[in-house]
Amino acid sequence: MKKNVGQHLDMLDGFRGMLAFWVFGGHLMGKCHAYLILFAEAGSAVDLFMYVSGFLMAWHWLDREASFSRVSDQSVDFYIRRFFRIAPLYYPLLIVACVMQPDWNSSLTWPSILLHVSFLFGIFPQYASNNLLPDWSISLEMQFYLLFPLLMLALRYAGAIICLFVGVQAMQIMHGLFGLYLKAGPLGTFPYPSCILFRLHIFLAGMLLAKLLVSQVYGEKEERPKLLFYYLALIVYAFLFSPSAVSRWALFLTVVLVVDAKYLGMIVKVFSCSLARFMGDVSYSVYLVHLLVLQAALPFLVAHVLPGKSPRADFAISALILIPTVYAISYFLHRTIEAPGIEFGRKLAKRWKEYLAGRRPLAPGVFVAE
Secondary structure (H helix, E strand, O other): OHHHHHHHHHHHHHHHHHHHHHHHHHHHHHHOOOOOHHHOOOHHHHHHHHHHHHHHHHHHHHHHHHHOOOHHHHHHHHHHHHHHHHHHHHHHHHHHHHHHOOOHHHHOOHHHHHHHHHOOHHHOHHHOOOOOOOOHHHHHHHHHHHHHHHHHHHHHHOOHHHHHHHHHHHHHHHHHHOEEOOOOOOOOEEOOOOOHHHHHHHHHHHHHHHHHHHHHHOOOOOOHHHHHHHHHHHHHHHHHHOOHHHHHHHHHHHHHHHOOHHHOOHHHHHHHOHHHHHHHHOHHHHHHHHHHHHHHHHHHHHHHOOOOOOHHHHHHHHHHHHHHHHHHHHHHHHHHHHHHHHHHHHHHHHHHHHHHOOOOOOOOOOOOOO
16 A cells, blocks of 8 residues: 555656646746647646645655654754755745846845745735746745644644634635735735635645545544545535636546555556656746746747747747747756755755754764765
């Protein structure tokens, strides 16, 4: 069973790669004023990222839980790993985005700088999307990480139904107080759902699915029926408030993760092949960098390359040029910045565990190999 779980997690890497490509294609389609069903509802891909993130964070938390004696100790380990997963690539690209922005001086106010460095800018509508990066969801993700240990405790002690109810009610209250996208609200308008209260129920959905899978893996038979009931209630209730594409793909992922991998055949092969793994590895880089490439390259393509007679033809030509460009740049960023940052975070987390174990402190700059 544990081997099958490994196959499931491998498939999630490929799925994340597909989601990043979906977002990239959706933005390119919009810039070319074209419409292709393949990239329709691209905004749903970001919601599915949250769903997958909720699952993966809860899965790894539960998997490592036995290694820590206190929640606070595990929380430090979690924060170290997640910060160095996100920040090393984000900060340099944020600088590039500010320089490339035509009115870049407006992004360099002290409140904006401090909020972006702390990743809290998504809580404030005026700062949620004030540069060329699609970083509103990065702030949303970091808000989730900040709350995550408390959410795990809440799921354990308050129960899934109460947590899901609170999550959905928080989302409804936010919609009542604030507008979203182009809809105005009494207290202001968020350009995107960048505040955690807009999307807490989706993160919780993924977390509950992880608890269900853990109970399946480790044979906690008495927990399975209760968690399955909770999860079915969640699908019926929480995802009524999400776009249809999110609900469809969430149900797909639920089946993929819960059903034994040996019954999934072609799905395993598609999402675990070499191309899917590559797309998964560079998915974060693709997500962050693709709008910068579009901003830099599309004006030149429009002026000198694209015929301009058919939006679909413009999209096809642009895709042939920009897809390899974006993925080449993303691979370079992944190898030179993202992957070293992740590795540094792992080593730092290992040092933290060494400290907790009461071993003699290591010399500065000396790390224990994984």
